Amino acid sequence: MLATLASLLICAAAGAGQPPTGPQSEDAAALARRSVIEYDAGEFDKALADATRAYELDPHPEMLFNLGQCHRALGHWQQAEFFYRGFLRQRPDTEARPKVEKLIAKMVAKQQEAAPQAVPAEPLVVPVPVLPAAETPPPERTPGAALGFGAGATTGVAVGPMVSVRLEAGLHTFYGPYLTLDGQTSASSSPRETSGLLLAAYRFGLKLQKVELFAAPAIGGGLVVQTAPSGASFVGALAAEIGAAYDFDGRYALELEGELPLVLLQQQATNSDGMTTRTVSVVALPAVWLMLRLTLG
Numbered sequence: 001m002l003a004t005l006a007s008l009l010i011c012a013a014a015g016a017g018q019p020p021t022g023p024q025s026e027d028a029a030a031l032a033r034r035s036v037i038e039y040d041a042g043e044f045d046k047a048l049a050d051a052t053r054a055y056e057l058d059p060h061p062e063m064l065f066n067l068g069q070c071h072r073a074l075g076h077w078q079q080a081e082f083f084y085r086g087f088l089r090q091r092p093d094t095e096a097r098p099k100v101e102k103l104i105a106k107m108v109a110k111q112q113e114a115a116p117q118a119v120p121a122e123p124l125v126v127p128v129p130v131l132p133a134a135e136t137p138p139p140e141r142t143p144g145a146a147l148g149f150g151a152g153a154t155t156g157v158a159v160g161p162m163v164s165v166r167l168e169a170g171l172h173t174f175y176g177p178y179l180t181l182d183g184q185t186s187a188s189s190s191p192r193e194t195s196g197l198l199l200a201a202y203r204f205g206l207k208l209q210k211v212e213l214f215a216a217p218a219i220g221g222g223l224v225v226q227t228a229p230s231g232a233s234f235v236g237a238l239a240a241e242i243g244a245a246y247d248f249d250g251r252y253a254l255e256l257e258g259e260l261p262l263v264l265l266q267q268q269a270t271n272s273d274g275m276t277t278r279t280v281s282v283v284a285l286p287a288v289w290l291m292l293r294l295t296l297g
Contacts, residue, residue, distance in 0.1 A: 025057075025058050027054075027057055028054045028055075028057040028058035028060075029054075029058075031050045031051070031053050031054035031057070032050075032051065032054040032063065032066070034050050035047040035048075035050035035051040035054065035066065035070070038050060039069070039070065039073070044070055044073040044074050045074070047070050047073075048067070048070035048071065048074065051063060051066045051067050051070055052067065055067065061086075061087055061090035061091045062087070062091070064083045064084075064086040064087040064090065065083065065084065065087040065096070065100065067083040068080045068081075068082075068083030068084040068086075068087065068103070071083060072103070072107065077107045077108075077110040077111045077114065078107070078111055080103070080107050081104055081107035081108060081111070084100050084103055084104045084107065085104060087100060088100055088101075146168070146169070146170045146171060146178070146293055146294065146295050146296070147167075147168065147169055147293070147294050147296065148166075148167070148168035148169075148170075148255070148291040148292060148293040148294070162193070162195075164182055164183065164287060164289075165182075165183050166180060166181070166182045166183070166289055166291065167180070167181045168180045168181075168291065168293070170203065175203060175204050175205060175214070176202065176203065176204075177200065177201070177202050177203075178200075178201055178202075178203055178216075179198065179199070179200055179201075180197075180198070180199045180201065180218070181196070181197075181198050182195075182196065182197040182198075182199070182222075182287075183195075183196050193224060193225065194224075194225045195222060195223065195224040195225070195235075196222045196223055197220060197221070197222035197235070197237055197261065197263075198220045198221065198222055199218040199219065199220035199237060199239055199261070200218060200219060200220055201216040201217060201218030201219075201239070201241065202216060202217065202218075203215070203216035203241075204216070207247075210246060210247045210248075211244060211245070211246055211247075212244065212245040212246075212247060212253070212255075213243075213244050214242070214243055214244070214245070215240075215241065215242045215243075216240075216241040216242075217238075217239070217240055217241075218237075218238070218239040218240075218241060218261075219237070219238055219239070220236075220237050220239070221234065221235060221236045221237060222234070222235050222237065223235070235263050235264060236263070236264040237261040237262065237263045237264070237285075238261065238262050239259055239260065239261035239262070240259070240260050240261075241257055241258070241259045241260075242257070242258055243255055243256055243257035243258060243289075244256055245293065250295070251294065251295050252292070252293070252294060252295075253292075253293040253295075254290075254291070254292055254293070255289075255290075255291045255292075255293055256288070256289070256290055256291075257288070257289040257290075257291060258286070258287070258288055258289075259285075259286070259287045259288075259289065260284060260285070260286050260287075261284070261285045261287075262282055262283075262284055263282065263283050263284070263285055264282055
């Protein structure tokens with residue numbers, strides 16, 4: 001193949017059998033001859049540089065083959081294939097065609113060997129997180145008014161324990177304003193006392209699942225009627241209330257309440273001289289209530 005290279009270089013430098021004319025052709029021929037010497041000496045980089053310069057000065061098709069040879073010696077398989085094919089395009093009828101085609105096939109094989117082999121990717125295993133089971137939220141309250149009715153025990157204003165009944169009306173959440181109407185009657189027979197107390201309150205609290213905790217300050221007034229000494233008295237009250245309720249289904253709830261009203265009580269009495277006197281006192285009326293609450297709406 002070196003002989004072929006040398007002969008092609010000579011042909012290229014001589015202008016395909018014609019003596020070179022002009023300084024440019026003479027320089028190209030000199031560079032082509034020098035590249036042959038450098039190629040034979042194993043100085044392939046220098047041979048490539050001189051062959052490239054010779055082709056630029058005098059672009060003979062045969063120099064394309066020489067450039068391919070230099071690239072092949074340097075291991076530039078793709079560039080070598082490029083110049084070999086360029087040579088065949090410009091010299092399709094060359095006698096060296098079979099040899100050049102074999103060289104092209106070798107360059108293609110070299111490129112395939114040098115290409116990185118595709119490594120099959122490992123399957124990507126993405127762990128699927130196990131989500132915790134969603135907790136069932138408590139049922140929502142039905143909008144509407146709330147009514148409650150219950151009974152409890154109350155310490156009487158002046159005569160001791162009293163049996164009481166109570167009616168409540170408020171908001172469906174029971175966190176907000178509401179009214180209570182307490183009717184009380186004494187358990188003793190003499191003197192007998194009956195009282196009623198109307199309180200307006202603002203209840204607040206929190207709910208833990210089905211259990212509701214609440215508290216409420218209240219203010220109101222009422223009427224106390226006594227049989228002995230006879231007379232009726234109006235009272236004012238400032239109350240504090242705390243309690244808990246169990247919610248069955250968002251509609252019915254059973255609640256237990258404790259209440260401590262501070263009552264401003266005006267009482268009257270008649271002495272032996274027939275004089276009527278009035279006294280004002282503050283008494284506490286602690287009570288415990290058991291209520292059933294119904295939400296309407």
